[in-house]
Amino acid sequence: MLEFLVCPETHAPLSYDAERQELVSRAAHLAYPIRGGIPVMLADEARQLD
Numbered sequence: 831m832l833e834f835l836v837c838p839e840t841h842a843p844l845s846y847d848a849e850r851q852e853l854v855s856r857a858a859h860l861a862y863p864i865r866g867g868i869p870v871m872l873a874d875e876a877r878q879l880d
Contacts, residue, residue: 842855
């Protein structure tokens with residue numbers, strides 16, 4: 831399923847961080863949380879990457 835998900839901000843591919851349970855958009859420098867097995871693809875909910 832991951833190959834079908836893209837960053838809602840940049841439409842770039844996402845990578846899965848299993849340890850943090852996040853989908854990471856390197857292009858947007860955002861990490862989207864996965865809660866209860868469901869990705870939360872909202873920029874307001876995303877964590878800013880350094």
